Amino acid sequence: DQNKFPAIIAHCKEYGFVFPSSEIYDGLSAVYDYGQYGAQLKKNIRDYWWKSMTQMHENIVGIDAAIFMHPTTWKASGHVDSFSDPMIDNKDSKKRYRVDHLIEAFAADLPKEEGEALLAKMEILEKDADYAGLKQLIDDNKIKCSVSKTANWTEIRQFNLMFSTQLGSVTDEASEIYLRPETAQGIFVNFLNVQKTGRMKIPFGIAQTGKAFRNEIVARQFIFRMREFEQMEMQFFIRPGTEGEWYAYWKEERMKWHLSLGTSPERYHFKDHVKLAHYAKAAVDIEYEFPIGFKEVEGIHSRGDFDLTQHQIYSKKKLQYFDTEINQNYVPYVIETSIGLDRMFLLTICEAYAEEDLTKDGKEDSRVVLRFPAKLAPTKLAIFPLTKKDGLPEIARELMDQCKSSFYCFYEEKDAIGRRYRRQDAIGTPFCVTIDHQTKEDNMVTIRYRDSMEQERIPLDKVKEIVLNAIS
Ligand code: ATP
Numbered sequence: 001d002q003n004k005f006p007a008i009i010a011h012c013k014e015y016g017f018v019f020p021s022s023e024i025y026d027g028l029s030a031v032y033d034y035g036q037y038g039a040q041l042k043k044n045i046r047d048y049w050w051k052s053m054t055q056m057h058e059n060i061v062g063i064d065a066a067i068f069m070h071p072t073t074w075k076a077s078g079h080v081d082s083f084s085d086p087m088i089d090n091k092d093s094k095k096r097y098r099v100d101h102l103i104e105a106f107a108a109d110l111p112k113e114e115g116e117a118l119l120a121k122m123e124i125l126e127k128d129a130d131y132a133g134l135k136q137l138i139d140d141n142k143i144k145c146s147v148s149k150t151a152n153w154t155e156i157r158q159f160n161l162m163f164s165t166q167l168g169s170v171t172d173e174a175s176e177i178y179l180r181p182e183t184a185q186g187i188f189v190n191f192l193n194v195q196k197t198g199r200m201k202i203p204f205g206i207a208q209t210g211k212a213f214r215n216e217i218v219a220r221q222f223i224f225r226m227r228e229f230e231q232m233e234m235q236f237f238i239r240p241g242t243e244g245e246w247y248a249y250w251k252e253e254r255m256k257w258h259l260s261l262g263t264s265p266e267r268y269h270f271k272d273h274v275k276l277a278h279y280a281k282a283a284v285d286i287e288y289e290f291p292i293g294f295k296e297v298e299g300i301h302s303r304g305d306f307d308l309t310q311h312q313i314y315s316k317k318k319l320q321y322f323d324t325e326i327n328q329n330y331v332p333y334v335i336e337t338s339i340g341l342d343r344m345f346l347l348t349i350c351e352a353y354a355e356e357d358l359t360k361d362g363k364e365d366s367r368v369v370l371r372f373p374a375k376l377a378p379t380k381l382a383i384f385p386l387t388k389k390d391g392l393p394e395i396a397r398e399l400m401d402q403c404k405s406s407f408y409c410f411y412e413e414k415d416a417i418g419r420r421y422r423r424q425d426a427i428g429t430p431f432c433v434t435i436d437h438q439t440k441e442d443n444m445v446t447i448r449y450r451d452s453m454e455q456e457r458i459p460l461d462k463v464k465e466i467v468l469n470a471i472s
Pocket of ligand 1: 182214216223224227230231296298299338339340341342343
């Protein structure tokens, strides 16, 4: 399955889903642009998340906080002091590695059991932040591994992942601000604004989607790990003491959301965190089996009152809630669900991508198809007049006008029908409709289904309804 990854990356580029950023200047490392179909697919995933979180939950509302925040935010949240990864430099190649990624690369080169033992040792050392031990582990194992046989390594250092910049024109320390490394803090600092103006009663949630920035030390993993990416986060504010039950609830609820998209359940699993982040009381990842192995797509975290308490201390403003049911004032606890939109995009492409051999009766044939769930597909319906004349384009245009305010349609009149179908398969369009000469007689059209490639004659005036049913 490893070979599938380069094929998917090439497909994303060839069909206008994802381009390297500023490609005419040879790209920018770990930064990507979404093309015409990619932007639409990404929007559909974001909308699906937003709807299931806000519209479908009466007690969750959405906000849109700024990327720039007061610099003290990041002192209070702990990011200035502890949002860092241990890293190590290769003195010869001048390349920088995240320590865990380097040891993972070592492990991949070793026989299975030895590799697993190495990773287990690493986990313990990481948990204790034992950098001398980790350095020793690298020195002891580097001989066995192709990445680094003779390399000369520096000591391990902490590397803060936040990008900083200057606000305004003054360059003193007070004007240094950060690009947010997560969207969550925009929610915490607005907790009281939303609670009061929305008259929210605990338990309630605040959801948000938006860009986040991390100066990651990256191995080439396409859009899996980027320096500029988008998160979809929700903080759920609860009464202290109920965190166990809400943590279990959101864990299950989020897995249900993933499975609602028709993904094979065996490609998902939960992975509990061994090493907890500075804010967390309990944390679990939802992992998906990408062609590069099981990897995190989403995290569910029980954050206690860490964030609100910290913001109370630093801002000297009370961030409390008066619970009329128990007549008590308290700082609410928080359960967070945090998913990367770009990772969900990559998951959606990996799950949908299929190379199919269609050889029949000795005639070689094949296709690449993206089997997106219809509600996520960038284009829902392709409309093809069989020929450019005889009034067929007019009928096709009329259908287009009927449908395009309800969902994305694509119109094309060039090339043989078979080739037009294949191009739609490659961008994942679930339905194609062909208007031919017979249509003028009987008002029937040929609908062709992406997944089965089956075709049938249906009434022209049923097309819109069929598509609407499939995407609702
Ligand atoms: P990782 O262990 O992969 O670095 P993390 O545990 O730091 O991720 P969180 O801080 O919990 O991730 O962020 C929540 C989600 O945001 C992740 O599950 C992931 O989907 C997404 N995410 C985090 N960092 C990146 C990144 N550099 N590029 C793309 N998505 C990311």
